[in-house]
Amino acid sequence: MKPQDKQKYLEEYEFLKKKGKPFFPYAVMKDSVMALIVVAVIIAMSVILGAEQGPKADPTSTTYVPRPEWYFFFLFELLRVIKPPELVPIATIGIPTICMVLLLLLPFYDRGPERRPERRPIATTAGIITIIAMAYLTYLGATGGAPTEVEMQVSKKYEAGKEVVAGAGCLACHKLGENGNNGPGPELTHIASRIPRAAIIRSVEIGPGIMPSFRELPPQKIEQLADFLSSLD
Amino acid sequence: MPSFPKPKIPDAVVPPPLRKPGKPGSGGTPKGQAPADLKETPERKSAGDKMLEVGKEAPIDALGWVDQRLAASGFLTGMLFRKVPKGTNWFYTLGSATLFAFIVQATTGVFLAMFYTPSATQAYSSIAHINNEVPLGQLVHGMHKWGSSVMVILIFLHMGRTFFFGAYKYPRELNWVIGVVLLILTMTMAFTGYLLPFDQRSFWASIVGININGTGPVVGPYLSDFLRAGPELGATTLSRFYAIHMLLVPGAIIALIGAHMYLVVKLGTTAPPWVKAERPKVAAPVSQLDAGANGNGRVNGNRVNGAPVDGEGNGGSAL
Numbered sequence A: 001m002k003p004q005d006k007q008k009y010l011e012e013y014e015f016l017k018k019k020g021k022p023f024f025p026y027a028v029m030k031d032s033v034m035a036l037i038v039v040a041v042i043i044a045m046s047v048i049l050g051a052e053q054g055p056k057a058d059p060t061s062t063t064y065v066p067r068p069e070w071y072f073f074f075l076f077e078l079l080r081v082i083k084p085p086e087l088v089p090i091a092t093i094g095i096p097t098i099c100m101v102l103l104l105l106l107p108f109y110d111r112g113p114e115r116r117p118e119r120r121p122i123a124t125t126a127g128i129i130t131i132i133a134m135a136y137l138t139y140l141g142a143t144g145g146a147p148t149e150v151e152m153q154v155s156k157k158y159e160a161g162k163e164v165v166a167g168a169g170c171l172a173c174h175k176l177g178e179n180g181n182n183g184p185g186p187e188l189t190h191i192a193s194r195i196p197r198a199a200i201i202r203s204v205e206i207g208p209g210i211m212p213s214f215r216e217l218p219p220q221k222i223e224q225l226a227d228f229l230s231s232l233d
Numbered sequence B: 001m002p003s004f005p006k007p008k009i010p011d012a013v014v015p016p017p018l019r020k021p022g023k024p025g026s027g028g029t030p031k032g033q034a035p036a037d038l039k040e041t042p043e044r045k046s047a048g049d050k051m052l053e054v055g056k057e058a059p060i061d062a063l064g065w066v067d068q069r070l071a072a073s074g075f076l077t078g079m080l081f082r083k084v085p086k087g088t089n090w091f092y093t094l095g096s097a098t099l100f101a102f103i104v105q106a107t108t109g110v111f112l113a114m115f116y117t118p119s120a121t122q123a124y125s126s127i128a129h130i131n132n133e134v135p136l137g138q139l140v141h142g143m144h145k146w147g148s149s150v151m152v153i154l155i156f157l158h159m160g161r162t163f164f165f166g167a168y169k170y171p172r173e174l175n176w177v178i179g180v181v182l183l184i185l186t187m188t189m190a191f192t193g194y195l196l197p198f199d200q201r202s203f204w205a206s207i208v209g210i211n212i213n214g215t216g217p218v219v220g221p222y223l224s225d226f227l228r229a230g231p232e233l234g235a236t237t238l239s240r241f242y243a244i245h246m247l248l249v250p251g252a253i254i255a256l257i258g259a260h261m262y263l264v265v266k267l268g269t270t271a272p273p274w275v276k277a278e279r280p281k282v283a284a285p286v287s288q289l290d291a292g293a294n295g296n297g298r299v300n301g302n303r304v305n306g307a308p309v310d311g312e313g314n315g316g317s318a319l
């Protein structure tokens, strides 16, 4: 903004302000109505939706759904869109950090005097695209779900291992045949053709990247799980 | 820093102790002379009358007493009766709605803190206790839980409003920057609060969340180590999240909301970008003003009288 633009803005603003109404009671009235609506909505949600607890946190148990609160879905989904392990840091921290920096510095690179959205095509388009992208990713996250059943024909001796995989929520991040989500973890359908049994166990115990460690699972279950996965080639 | 003239408040709407003393010769109580109520009243009154009078005056006296020591009345009346620009609409309530949602979170949070135990062994059962035994416990817990969603929605809507209205431009750049930090802090609250109930969902989601932080370049591993506070997510993680959620971030949010509000009052809120002043220049000569006003078919009290705008905020009628 050039100095004369600033001057012009200030003069125009001062004039519009003079033509305005006092904050009290006019703006206070609107703010209060809005505040009442906010409390009413919060109380209604609390009464209708409640605050149920899930089962107690337990590192050794295998029934869990690693789902964040809905407003973090878009971050989690970003990991599904960008999957190659070497790109993961970009998706997890890179993109959000860049977005935050861009947002923070917005007033310093968008310095034009124009304020009407229809006359700021770049800013307005970028804003709308961001909103659509976030809404879409949130929608994906909300509908993705985390299946806890594996529909797959396996021979009797791998049945136990299949149940462990189903119960441990691996499908929240891995695809297994027709089941589960495609990402952020790699597909497990043919895992045995890629890595040996020992490596599978190591992955499960260490939890590479964003995958949680399942070290606390009973050893017997880890064995069953490894038996099952190492049969998939 | 532009300094806008303070609007002049009509005396009728300001309680007496908050009124500014008039200038000598302009009526009211002259400076340097004892106010009327300190002089002796000539007539005698009954005790009942006196008590009634004292009772009536007490709140105002108390206000005056406080104000003599705080000298805040100028600021307060300036803030309350400052003008908001023409065209201010319902979109402008989103900021205060966010503030209100934060107040709900802070209040319900205090009540939850009275019963919550931040220990890996007792956190879960203390929440169960709040839900099942504490009177209204589940209501307050639910309000805190859903209030977080409401606050996140409102803060995004408010940010969207200021973005599309171009409100981040000169001279409000700094307020936008403070706003973005508030957004980050609010999301930090949401992330750290999610672990506190210590149920399966929050436990595993927090592990994934911490691991996600860990994949970041350079600082990632340090960040996730800091958050986890140990080799595994456990008791120390919970205490750390609790301290961040209860002390560190709320303190920062309150301080920054204070700065945000200070700037809102100091700079004033924008007018919607479509609302334009229909007049060439504030300081233009009267004849030109009249021409402009007539040309637009608008009649303004001051211009009809031909009086120049006085620069005290009394120039425009409250349209």
Ligand code: HEM
Binding pocket: B091, B092, B093, B094, B095, B096, B097, B098, B099, B100, B102, B155, B158, B159, B162, B165, B167, B168, B172, B175, B176, B177, B178, B179, B180, B182, B183, B186, B257, B260, B264, B268, B269, B270, B271
């Ligand atoms: C805790 C969160 C926040 C609270 C309580 C809050 C509160 C407020 C309030 C009450 C106003 C007065 C005008 C209005 O309501 O629209 C305001 C203005 C403003 N806020 Fe916020 N805000 C918050 C977060 C943010 C965020 C995240 C941003 C943007 C990144 C932001 C940017 C602004 C700007 C630029 C203004 C000036 C708007 C104008 O003059 O029209 N604020 N804020």
